[in-house]
Amino acid sequence: MKTILHKADERGHANHGWLNSYHSFSFAGFHDPAKIHFGALRVLNDDTVSGGMGFGTHPHDNMEIISIPLSGDLEHNDSMGNTAVIKKGEVQIMSAGTGIYHSEKNKNHGEAVKFLQIWVFPKLRNIEPRYDQKVFLEEDRKNKFQTVVSPLDSNDGGVGINQDAWFSLGNLEKDTETTYQIQNEGNGVYAFILEGEVEINGQKLGRRDGLGISETNVLQIKASSNAEVLLMDIPMKF
Structure with a gap:
């Protein structure tokens, strides 16, 4: 058995005012050669987004992108025509495949939204992009x-x-x-x-x-x- 321990206080951290993000793996301005990925798991970001703020429309390709809300309401829009709101108890996934554009924002102005943003390398590349979400009790x-x-x-x-x-x-x-x-x-x-x-x-x-x-x-x-x-x-x- 092999193990690798990542303590919470050793994560990367970026506070942009509207976004307070902790990175378990190298991401954006945080780079640690020992924390590039764990197998197919590439990104695990622990994000808090201020009321009414969010990530503007931006592209992805050939990545599986999972969002798991922890509190609040996360509003999603993408180039496939999907518009949705997800909250705690739901899980969202996008297969970026050949390429998509999407945005994620805090639907509410009076409270923060907290969610995990997770990226996984795909099994098959250049598939048709897809979107799904599901409620779990x-x-x-x-x-x-x-x-x-x-x-x-x-x-x-x-x-x-x-x-x-x-x-x-x-x-x-x-x-x-x-x-x-x-x-x-x-x-x-x-x-x-x-x-x-x-x-x-x-x-x-x-x-x-x-x-x-x-x-x-x-x-x-x-x-x-x-x-x-x-x-x-x-x-x-x-």
């Missing part, structure tokens, strides 16, 4: 892990991604112990602790810590306090 992740992202050709219940990747969210009460079976041989898991404290395969983790785990088949997870955890099960080679 939080009660379905109480003391267990709920699949919220899964491969397009699977029937695993998540929003479809153009990669052999599975994302799962778990809300664990203190002292809950559970396991997570890695989906594919050759995959690793990047665990990101949204809230609380947990122990994964013997490693103690706190709020916003990240832990990459590879060359193993199963994770042993224990909640040291009430905790919310995101697991990203992704190919290490792609």
Whole structure:
């Protein structure tokens, strides 16, 4: 088993006034040669956007882009004609493929929106761009892990991604112990602790810590306090 620990206070940080962003991997002005990517996981940004502000229309290609709101309402528009608002409990994904333009903004003027912006390298390049979003009931992740992202050709219940990747969210009460079976041989898991404290395969983790785990088949997870955890099960080679 191999592990790589990314402590919350070691992340890149950029505060642009309207946007306060923490980067688990190299992004924009933050560059760390040891934090370029973890397997197919390229970007994990923890973003807070001020009321009424947002990311103007900009392009992407050949990247899987996942947004997971943590609070507030995130408004989306893209060149495929999609207009949507997503909030906590929902997950959005875009396969940029041959190329798209999109914007993301805080729909509300009176409160911030907090969300995770995640980029994953695609399995197939230059596909037709696609967009999807889905609502997930939080009660379905109480003391267990709920699949919220899964491969397009699977029937695993998540929003479809153009990669052999599975994302799962778990809300664990203190002292809950559970396991997570890695989906594919050759995959690793990047665990990101949204809230609380947990122990994964013997490693103690706190709020916003990240832990990459590879060359193993199963994770042993224990909640040291009430905790919310995101697991990203992704190919290490792609």
